[in-house]
Amino acid sequence: MLDNSMKLEFPSKSQNESFARVVVASFASQLDPTIDELADVKTAVSEAVTNAIIHGYEDTEGIVYVECKIINNKLEIIIKDNGQGIRDINMVMEPLYTTKPELERSGMGFTVMETFMDELEVKSEVGKGTHIRMVKEFKSVSIKE
Amino acid sequence: MLDNSMKLEFPSKSQNESFARVVVASFASQLDPTIDELADVKTAVSEAVTNAIIHGYEDTEGIVYVECKIINNKLEIIIKDNGQGIRDINMVMEPLYTTKPELERSGMGFTVMETFMDELEVKSEVGKGTHIRMVKEFKSVSIKE
Amino acid sequence: MRLDLTVEGKNLVVKFNGELDHHTAQQIREKIDEEYRRQKLQNIILDLKGLNFMDSSGIGLIMGRYKICLNNNGKLALIHVNSRLEKILKVSGIFKIVKKYDSLSEACHIF
Amino acid sequence: MRLDLTVEGKNLVVKFNGELDHHTAQQIREKIDEEYRRQKLQNIILDLKGLNFMDSSGIGLIMGRYKICLNNNGKLALIHVNSRLEKILKVSGIFKIVKKYDSLSEACHIF
Numbered sequence: 001m002l003d004n005s006m007k008l009e010f011p012s013k014s015q016n017e018s019f020a021r022v023v024v025a026s027f028a029s030q031l032d033p034t035i036d037e038l039a040d041v042k043t044a045v046s047e048a049v050t051n052a053i054i055h056g057y058e059d060t061e062g063i064v065y066v067e068c069k070i071i072n073n074k075l076e077i078i079i080k081d082n083g084q085g086i087r088d089i090n091m092v093m094e095p096l097y098t099t100k101p102e103l104e105r106s107g108m109g110f111t112v113m114e115t116f117m118d119e120l121e122v123k124s125e126v127g128k129g130t131h132i133r134m135v136k137e138f139k140s141v142s143i144k145e
Numbered sequence: 146m147l148d149n150s151m152k153l154e155f156p157s158k159s160q161n162e163s164f165a166r167v168v169v170a171s172f173a174s175q176l177d178p179t180i181d182e183l184a185d186v187k188t189a190v191s192e193a194v195t196n197a198i199i200h201g202y203e204d205t206e207g208i209v210y211v212e213c214k215i216i217n218n219k220l221e222i223i224i225k226d227n228g229q230g231i232r233d234i235n236m237v238m239e240p241l242y243t244t245k246p247e248l249e250r251s252g253m254g255f256t257v258m259e260t261f262m263d264e265l266e267v268k269s270e271v272g273k274g275t276h277i278r279m280v281k282e283f284k285s286v287s288i289k290e
Numbered sequence: 291m292r293l294d295l296t297v298e299g300k301n302l303v304v305k306f307n308g309e310l311d312h313h314t315a316q317q318i319r320e321k322i323d324e325e326y327r328r329q330k331l332q333n334i335i336l337d338l339k340g341l342n343f344m345d346s347s348g349i350g351l352i353m354g355r356y357k358i359c360l361n362n363n364g365k366l367a368l369i370h371v372n373s374r375l376e377k378i379l380k381v382s383g384i385f386k387i388v389k390k391y392d393s394l395s396e397a398c399h400i401f
Numbered sequence: 402m403r404l405d406l407t408v409e410g411k412n413l414v415v416k417f418n419g420e421l422d423h424h425t426a427q428q429i430r431e432k433i434d435e436e437y438r439r440q441k442l443q444n445i446i447l448d449l450k451g452l453n454f455m456d457s458s459g460i461g462l463i464m465g466r467y468k469i470c471l472n473n474n475g476k477l478a479l480i481h482v483n484s485r486l487e488k489i490l491k492v493s494g495i496f497k498i499v500k501k502y503d504s505l506s507e508a509c510h511i512f
């Protein structure tokens with residue numbers, strides 16, 4: 001059963017990284033998450049949105065799309081860009097792999113998403129964009145009024 | 146100059162009234178608002194989103210659309226529904242006019258939006274939906290990093 | 291929204307904690323009215339100290355309780371109305387019929 | 402994000418206050434490096450007590466400062482690493498090369 005959902009979009013400006021975290025955290029708060037669960041979600045969202053901005057769109061400006069769905073005690077988050085896409089998904093998902101060492105990127109973004117969320121799915125097409133789907137299951141669910 | 150923008154959509158469930166307030170307040174926080182300015186914006190958003198849910202869509206479920214634009218020190222907020230629309234806009238904007246007294250509506254929603262925001266524009270078409278545009282000017286602007 | 295209901299003589303004292311909007315108003319209304327009737331009370335005092343947010347749904351809620359008290363020869367009073375709440379309540383002209391007080395003892399005094 | 406930079410002998414102590422992400426990291430990095438060079442310091446101590454949020458941008462920032470210290474025969478230490486920060490730092494394996502301490506005096510002791 002789909003309990004609630006939302007869609008958000010904003011331009012790929014780095015000040016929107018914190019905005020996206022607040023929005024998803026606020027939406028997730030319906031699931032009465034623990035502080036730790038909420039922090040996990042915020043961190044994963046921050047990784048995916050940052051990637052859309054700095055890797056997907058690089059120096060150009062585009063739109064970042066965030067969608068959330070609550071289905072029972074699960075939160076599904078989709079983060080999309082219409083940016084340059086990823087050639088080899090297996091390679092970029094390796095820990096420490098980064099194409100932007102000059103920005104002091106650690107190459108740990110995907111590893112963090114994988115570790116902090118229960119599911120991670122990456123789809124991408126070169127020249128078209130990237131689609132990240134993540135799911136978090138909330139353990140102590142008791143829908144807040 | 147357009148500094149930033151965002152679009153949000155969610156189903157017309159009453160628990161999303163507080164979600165919409167948090168999202169717009171978080172977006173507006175870039176303009177370094179005073180506590181009072183932020184509270185004005187939250188209240189006006191709450192009025193317009195509640196109206197879309199209880200008057201626009203009544204007992205059916207539809208999508209509520211919220212758009213924000215920051216242009217210099219002004220925040221423009223658009224709140225739309227594809228609900229039943231308003232027949233006589235001048236009449237419904239009168240203080241104390243309400244079609245839902247049984248829900249203990251006070252008929253003060255539009256008056257609050259007008260008082261708390263610097264501009265208010267209402268467009269509506271019966272059977273098509275309602276489009277509210279509000280603008281708030283922030284006095285002590287100093288864009289936050 | 292957390293609601294604390296206490297009885298002081300013939301008065302129902304309602305303490306709000308949280309945000310009052312259309313979503314929370316419905317439930318709150320039912321709880322207040324049920325307690326008022328069950329305990330056969332006369333007056334209602336709304337303590338707004340812990341109210342972090344209120345939109346025009348709050349005006350409707352206050353007006354509704356005002357009417358219930360009136361029909362029962364009772365009165366409604368507001369206490370701890372901060373400047374934000376004052377702003378929205380002033381718009382509605384509600385202070386023409388509902389009075390606000392600085393403290394519970396002051397409010398009880400007038401009944 | 403507010404940054405407090407203080408000098409203790411040959412050590413630069415950096416206190417974070419706020420959220421560390423890609424947006425805030427760039428500025429922070431520049432401020433730290435400038436102070437480190439200008440004051441001709443050797444070691445850097447990052448005090449993470451006031452850090453409310455950190456994503457993998459923080460890992461990059463710590464690794465970057467680690468390298469700068471290393472090139473200058475210095476060391477990098479972390480203090481006040483809470484369980485949230487510990488969780489993300491563990492993922493990165495950074496504790497193999499950067500040590501964490503409970504207090505500033507403990508960290509200074511090892512240099």
Ligand SMILES: Nc1ncnc2c1ncn2[C@@H]1O[C@H](COP(=O)(O)OP(=O)(O)O)[C@@H](O)[C@H]1O
Binds near residue numbers: 093
């Ligand atoms: N949205 C995206 N669009 C294009 N490339 C991406 C995107 N997200 C990630 N990548 C690629 O995957 C690499 C690894 O990503 P990640 O693990 O998050 O580390 P980091 O962001 O630190 O580089 C990036 O360096 C980039 O080359």
Ligand SMILES: Nc1ncnc2c1ncn2[C@@H]1O[C@H](COP(=O)(O)OP(=O)(O)O)[C@@H](O)[C@H]1O
Binds near residue numbers: 196
């Ligand atoms: N989005 C909307 N769609 C349809 N009708 C609306 C909408 N917003 C407001 N209205 C109409 O305008 C009236 C006055 O609205 P308002 O001043 O907000 O007071 P209230 O919500 O308390 O009724 C409502 O009772 C309703 O009939």
